[in-house]
Every structure is written in structure tokens, then in C-alpha cells.
Amino acid sequence: MLDTPFNLVINGQPVGSAGRIDVIDPATGRPFAHCPLATIEQLDDAVAAARAAFPGWAATPIDARADALLRLGALIEENQADLAALLSREQGKPVKSAQGEIGGAVYWIRATAGLRPKVERIENPEGPVIEIHRKPLGVVGSITPWNFPVMIAIWHVIPALLAGNSVVLKPSPNTPLTTLRIGELASAVLPAGVFNVVTGDVEIGSGIARHPGIDKIVFTGSTGTGRAIMRDGAANLKRLTLELGGNDAAIVLSDADVDAIVPRLFSASFGNSGQICAAIKRLYVHESLYDTVAARLAELAAAAVVGPGDGADSQFGPLQNRRQYDYVRALAEDAKANGGRFLSGGEAPDGDGYFFPLSVLVDVSDGMRIVDEEQFGPILPVIRFSDPEDALARANRGENGLGGSVWSSDPGAAAALAMRLESGSAWVNDHSTISPLVPFGGAKQSGIGVEFGQHGLDEYTQIQTLRLPRG
Structure with a gap:
């Protein structure tokens, strides 16, 4: 003590x-x-x-x-x-x-x-x-x-x-x-x-x-x-x-540059072990890029070092408290029970502390708890879509409206879609970036x-x- x-x-x-x-x-x-x-x-x-x-x-x-x-x-x-x-x-x-x-x-x-x-x-x-x-x-x-x-x-x-x-x-x-x-x-x-x-x-x-x-x-x-x-x-x-609360959605369109966006998607999803109000909590990816984006994110997640705050190699820490740890574990188990498949993580390790690995989850959809609820932890559900209008409607579904983003090689088209997000902040090819001179609040x-x-x-x-x- x-x-x-x-x-x-x-x-x-x-x-x-x-x-x-x-x-x-x-x-x-x-x-x-x-x-x-x-x-x-x-x-x-x-x-x-x-x-x-x-x-x-x-x-x-x-x-x-x-x-x-x-x-x-x-x-x-x-x-x-x-x-x-x-x-x-x-x-x-x-x-x-x-x-x-x-x-x-x-x-x-x-x-x-x-x-x-x-x-x-x-x-x-x-x-x-x-x-x-x-x-x-x-x-x-x-x-x-x-x-x-x-x-x-x-x-x-x-x-x-x-x-x-x-x-x-x-x-x-x-x-x-x-x-x-x-x-x-x-x-x-x-x-x-x-x-x-x-x-x-x-x-x-x-x-x-x-x-x-x-x-x-x-x-x-x-x-x-x-x-x-x-x-x-x-x-x-x-x-x-x-x-x-926020349950921020990010929409990856079919023309997005995968090599350019995956590291930024990863950072915007898993920073502070996912314990950020405006982190990406739901990632909607066009079917033409779905498998590639999910696999690349899973590679980064699997390579990440999760450990104690004073660990020399630690890149990500534990969940902050027992209540949040139990909640994230319950969401993971519910996702598995409903057909979700973890490409990385998904299981808490044995031992002390509230550690949960960075986890990328596929084969999930709206209506599952992991998509509909704000997980506030290191699990990223990746959701397939074919029609951008459908992705937008799904992103806007629900009571939350803190932030949202659209990812594309055409910033103008992405901005037009982002402006239709029902969120207090909207980003193009970025997410959760804030600054002290730019107003931030929720819808x-x-x-x-x-x-x-x-x-x-x-x-x-x-x-x-x-x-x-x-x-």
C-alpha cells in the first residue's frame, strides 16, 4: 500500500x-x-x-x-x-x-x-x-x-x-x-x-x-x-x-485504401484498450474489402502487447475495473453463442488483474449485443455490408450519436455520407481525433x-x- x-x-x-x-x-x-x-x-x-x-x-x-x-x-x-x-x-x-x-x-x-x-x-x-x-x-x-x-x-x-x-x-x-x-x-x-x-x-x-x-x-x-x-x-x-455514451460507427467504402486505413482504424478502435467514449465501436466494411480489413486488423491485434502499466513492453493495459471486465467478458461469450467468430483474442487470460486481449470479431450483425451495446473495451465487431445506404441506416440506428466516420479514397463523397451520420462529430478517413479549439459533443x-x-x-x-x- x-x-x-x-x-x-x-x-x-x-x-x-x-x-x-x-x-x-x-x-x-x-x-x-x-x-x-x-x-x-x-x-x-x-x-x-x-x-x-x-x-x-x-x-x-x-x-x-x-x-x-x-x-x-x-x-x-x-x-x-x-x-x-x-x-x-x-x-x-x-x-x-x-x-x-x-x-x-x-x-x-x-x-x-x-x-x-x-x-x-x-x-x-x-x-x-x-x-x-x-x-x-x-x-x-x-x-x-x-x-x-x-x-x-x-x-x-x-x-x-x-x-x-x-x-x-x-x-x-x-x-x-x-x-x-x-x-x-x-x-x-x-x-x-x-x-x-x-x-x-x-x-x-x-x-x-x-x-x-x-x-x-x-x-x-x-x-x-x-x-x-x-x-x-x-x-x-x-x-x-x-x-x-457513444457507440460510434465507422463505414469503410469499397474504394478505401486498405494499406493506408488499417493502422488508423486499429488505433481509433483500441486506444486506451477501447476505453474511449468516441472510439470506433462498430466497424462496417464493404463486402469487397471485408475479409482483408478484418484479417489485417486481427494481425495487429494479435501482435499487440497487453500488460501492466509499469511493464517495459506494455502497449495496452488492463480494463480499469472488475465491473467493466466482467461486462466485456459477457459480451464476448454472448457473441460466440450467437455465431460470432474471433480472429484474435476473445478469451481472458488466466491470472490476476483485469486483462483482456485486443479482439477482432467477425460474422456478427446488428441485433447482437456486441454491436448494439457500447462495449467500452478491446473488442471490435466487424460487420459486412454491400449497400452504403444500408450501412448508413444501420450506423444511425440506436439511441447514441457521439461520433462516426466514413473511410474512402474519395474524400468528397465520403464527406457527403458523413454529413448524414446522426452524430455530434463526423470524420473522414479519421476517427476520435479532437483538439482544444474544436467543439465536441453528442447528438x-x-x-x-x-x-x-x-x-x-x-x-x-x-x-x-x-x-x-x-x-
């Missing part, structure tokens, strides 16, 4: 708690650390601290707020090695991938800190001067998942703080430790109460959703939990940004609102219309 203590961060101070949570190493399935279990009273304390800090932070010039966030980014960068080692241990991803997540978070902070709310003016030559300003909302509650605990926390927190809000953040109880460390670093550069971190499970998450002192919630996670947050937040009309049941860029910053503000006499 790690000897270093972990604490809540409330009003700029480390705070302990009588209760605690075991944090599991997914490579062994055993606890390796503890973190405090916050009480509802401590959540109330965090919200009270955030409310008290809000007026002063909102009144701080935005350039000064941005400078403070840049200093936080510099502190995270200075501590990158230690943070990455801790992140790898609690999340399971290889250390190199964890270093990439920490570095990506720093990059995101720096890009986001350059954004500024815009003042719009309505032309009204004969009437009053009309300006549309954007003002901070108040206290933002952030609830983050376990797949990218640091990166997603940064996605939530940095634009909220830049816009002038204060924040209470709850990380996943599966991966709380690195986020707590970042909360400690933030206390060195932000005023007390501006950024608070509390840990807990359902009780604390529901408490945030219901809390009358929280004005907005930003949540990344399952659609079911998003619906519960929306219901509980209705009591005080909380603003919401919800990035929810249908995959979310409400967007993150990133100017549109994402606006989500943390309230419009105020100002009418001024002319002259």
Missing part, C-alpha cells in the same frame, strides 16, 4: 475524512492505496467555500485568471513523472500513455487559457446600443469518469475557471488519486475555495446533482447516469453539459451541450443583454 496520504481539497486546504475508499490496481485486482470518503457535510463545506470564493474570482480580470491557470499547467508539467506513475497505477494504462495524458492536459490548459468570451453587438441604428455579454454562472460541479481521469478533469475545470466560476470536482472512486494531487497543486496558485475536490461514490455524486448551491454540472459518463443527474438537477434548474442520447473551444467556454456563462442609450 502507498504510504503517502491523500486528502480532500476544500477551501484550499487538505482535509481528511473518517471514511475511506480502497483504490484498486487493475493489473492485480488488489488495493494499493486508500483515499478519503467525503461526507455530505464535507460536500456542503466544499460548496460553501466555492460560493464564498466566487465573487472575488469572478471579479478578477480574465487575463489574471488565465495567468493563474497557466501557472497550474506549469506545476502539472513539473510533476509530470510522478503524476503519470500514479495515474498508470490507478487507471491501468501504460506509463507512456499516462505521460501522454498528463502532457495532453498541460497542452489543453495552455490552449484553453487563450480563449476569451466575446461581446456581441446588435446593430440598431435608431434605437439603443445593445451589447450581449457573457458572465460566469457561479459554482460548477464536475463529475469525471475513470478512463481519462486527468484529461477529462482538465476539460471540465479549466474553461469553468477561466470563465470566472468556482468549482467542486468529484473524480471517479476508481481513479481519484491523481486528481487529488492536481487539486493540491491548484491550491498553490488559485485563491482558496476556487477549486475544491471531494471524493466519493453515488451518494456524493447525487449530492452534487441535487445541491442547491451548485449552478451547473458538467458530467462525462454513461447515459443512464446523465439522465439521473438531469433529473436531480432540475430542482434548481441547473445548467448542464453532459458528454454521455441524440449521447449528451447535451458541447465542450472545447469558444462554444465550450460559452457553456460556462450566462448571457446578459445590456441596453445603453445612444449618444
Whole structure:
């Protein structure tokens, strides 16, 4: 067990708690650390601290707020090695991938800190001067998942703080430790109460959703939990940004360049062991390329090294938690029972930890669980089609609409088809690539609102219309 203590961060101070949570190493399935279990009273304390800090932070010039966030980014960068080692241990991803997540978070902070709310003016030559300003909302509650605990926390927190809000953040109880460390670093550069971190499970998450002192919630996670947050937040009309489940489809047309696209399909499907909201979860391939694409993907999957995060050769880590591991195994068994055939993987190895091999599955179709449900793991179902219109209809079937892509040697034709995908993001010859200045969000049941860029910053503000006499 790690000897270093972990604490809540409330009003700029480390705070302990009588209760605690075991944090599991997914490579062994055993606890390796503890973190405090916050009480509802401590959540109330965090919200009270955030409310008290809000007026002063909102009144701080935005350039000064941005400078403070840049200093936080510099502190995270200075501590990158230690943070990455801790992140790898609690999340399971290889250390190199964890270093990439920490570095990506720093990059995101720096890009986001350059954004500024815009003042719009309505032309009204004969009437009053009309300006549309954007003002901070108040206290933002952030609830983050376990797949990218640091990166997603940064996605939530940095634009909220830049816009002038204060924040209470709850990380996943599966991966709380690195986020707590970042909360400690933030206390060195932000005023007390501006950024608070509390840990807990359902009780604390529901408490945030219901809390009358929280004005907005930003949540990344399952659609079911998003619906519960929306219901509980209705009591005080909380603003919401919800990035929810995705079951992204990719469509490979008959003229696609197999040599060029297979490595990119592989990366977009299996990154982070498939635990990415906008990963390819369903791959529709034209019948003329079906066998070749599936075989090539299976070769890459079979050659991949799945191992513990600190393994020198590990390219992919275990699934993050037992619940997800059991779910992925159940999907694999259901696929086999219904005629699916694994070209690679398909069986969990013996031994400790939540390891599942990268798996390519053929002879499957819509209506099977592995196609209709979001697996959020390293199984890629490859589905045959003959008519692109049929593939599009199948890609659009279902409640999710986070992302989708079309792969072809004719980008114009592919773009025309991609624009008909019912998804918040669409790619041509690419998938799941994102950037801090490009808005990202879901259609249908995959979310409400967007993150990133100017549109994402606006989500943390309230419009105020100002009418001024002319002259």
C-alpha cells in the first residue's frame, strides 16, 4: 500500500475524512492505496467555500485568471513523472500513455487559457446600443469518469475557471488519486475555495446533482447516469453539459485504401484498450474489402502487447475495473453463442488483474449485443455490408450519436455520407481525433451541450443583454 496520504481539497486546504475508499490496481485486482470518503457535510463545506470564493474570482480580470491557470499547467508539467506513475497505477494504462495524458492536459490548459468570451453587438441604428455579454454562472460541479481521469478533469475545470466560476470536482472512486494531487497543486496558485475536490461514490455524486448551491454540472459518463443527474438537477434548474455514451460507427467504402486505413482504424478502435467514449465501436466494411480489413486488423491485434502499466513492453493495459471486465467478458461469450467468430483474442487470460486481449470479431450483425451495446473495451465487431445506404441506416440506428466516420479514397463523397451520420462529430478517413479549439459533443442520447473551444467556454456563462442609450 502507498504510504503517502491523500486528502480532500476544500477551501484550499487538505482535509481528511473518517471514511475511506480502497483504490484498486487493475493489473492485480488488489488495493494499493486508500483515499478519503467525503461526507455530505464535507460536500456542503466544499460548496460553501466555492460560493464564498466566487465573487472575488469572478471579479478578477480574465487575463489574471488565465495567468493563474497557466501557472497550474506549469506545476502539472513539473510533476509530470510522478503524476503519470500514479495515474498508470490507478487507471491501468501504460506509463507512456499516462505521460501522454498528463502532457495532453498541460497542452489543453495552455490552449484553453487563450480563449476569451466575446461581446456581441446588435446593430440598431435608431434605437439603443445593445451589447450581449457573457458572465460566469457561479459554482460548477464536475463529475469525471475513470478512463481519462486527468484529461477529462482538465476539460471540465479549466474553461469553468477561466470563465470566472468556482468549482467542486468529484473524480471517479476508481481513479481519484491523481486528481487529488492536481487539486493540491491548484491550491498553490488559485485563491482558496476556487477549486475544491471531494471524493466519493453515488451518494456524493447525487449530492452534487441535487445541491442547491451548485449552478451547473458538467458530467462525462454513461447515459443512464446523465439522465439521473438531469433529473436531480432540475430542482434548481441547473445548467448542464453532459458528454454521455457513444457507440460510434465507422463505414469503410469499397474504394478505401486498405494499406493506408488499417493502422488508423486499429488505433481509433483500441486506444486506451477501447476505453474511449468516441472510439470506433462498430466497424462496417464493404463486402469487397471485408475479409482483408478484418484479417489485417486481427494481425495487429494479435501482435499487440497487453500488460501492466509499469511493464517495459506494455502497449495496452488492463480494463480499469472488475465491473467493466466482467461486462466485456459477457459480451464476448454472448457473441460466440450467437455465431460470432474471433480472429484474435476473445478469451481472458488466466491470472490476476483485469486483462483482456485486443479482439477482432467477425460474422456478427446488428441485433447482437456486441454491436448494439457500447462495449467500452478491446473488442471490435466487424460487420459486412454491400449497400452504403444500408450501412448508413444501420450506423444511425440506436439511441447514441457521439461520433462516426466514413473511410474512402474519395474524400468528397465520403464527406457527403458523413454529413448524414446522426452524430455530434463526423470524420473522414479519421476517427476520435479532437483538439482544444474544436467543439465536441453528442447528438441524440449521447449528451447535451458541447465542450472545447469558444462554444465550450460559452457553456460556462450566462448571457446578459445590456441596453445603453445612444449618444
